[in-house]
Amino acid sequence: MTASPRDAPTVAAPEDDASLIERSRDEPEVFAVLYDRHAPSIHRYVARRLGDQAADDLVAETFLAAFRQRRRYDPGRSDARPWLYGIAANLIGKQRRSETRMLRALARTGVDPVADSMDRVDARLSAAASARDLAGALARLSPGDRDVLLLIAWADLSYEQVAEALSIPVGTVRSRLNRARRKVREALGGIDPTQVQEGTE
Template identity: 60%
Template sequence: MTLSDREHDALDSAEHDDAELIRLSWDDPEQFAALFDRYAHQIHRYVARRLGTQPADDIVAETFLAAFRRRDTYDTAQRLARPWLYGIATTLVARHRRDEERFLRALSRTGVDPLPEPMADTVISRVAAQHETRRLAGALARLSRGDRDVLLLVAWGDFGYEEVAQALGIPLGTVRSRLHRARKKTRAALDGAPAPTTDPTPTGEER
């Protein structure tokens, strides 16, 4: 995994990087609390954008509890734990797939975003460059779970391709194909054109 300049600066300015905190927590569990302080707000925002605020509270708590229980298995060669934590959160979001799709479809019908930051500001500007929240929500609801996970980690998690691959445990090529397909379908929906239905899923790729 390649760290960005911003991530390098954040780690260099911290007393311990993520991997070191996790290693220290093996003997001193209280050290793990620093990871919560670093990432809980980011992960809450990501999950809330997908499911709403109340489910996000529970999923953030479950994410860090699961991470704490698995900390002995963490690969400390990975200095940045963000992909690992987002991967756990995304797996937990998958258990609420129907809730997420209902959330998005309700937004596509009403256009009323329950979160204070408009969806258009965080996704459309990065993905489709058009400010049509209702169409965007409908398009996201129609994506497969795998495509939606990749798109939203890039758009809302600000992940690079390698980070997405690490978070979801999938090959880099799969990240690229899913993101291409998701962007294509989302742009088509925002342009008012029928969403493509003939994109083949690469052999062996989980949707």
């Protein structure tokens, strides 16, 4: 006898981030699921900004801070990525000098210490633009403009998610992004920086 589709076992949908965080208040070990779900993408984002070694520490700090703040998380927000990227952006802000120094070194030498430390080909740039031009343009952006641009281009967050991550209005995200795009586009000879994609690892 053949089993009908009604007899097939149902697979439960994965628990959303808000539910996990809420459950972790009483069952702290549940927070590890959130880490497993989002740490790789947060790590890639931070590594592109500060290098692989710094990313290891900063991702650990991000999730430690998130764990400590989990009771204040808004359960109405099912996706915790903006919250986590916001924490990471704040921590990056504390290391801003290191990021700017790396970008200036890349602009001067053309050697990308982040790509070298990650031991992969970084195909973020089209043939028309060089890593030196991009790094120089990023180094010249204000910290706020750089955060918005890179959260959209490298973390693939929406305008609303960037606004949530940085605790700023969506209108501010749009104006910062437009300003950053314009400045970086000029440095790259007309290429839109948010269309630059990361190469496969």
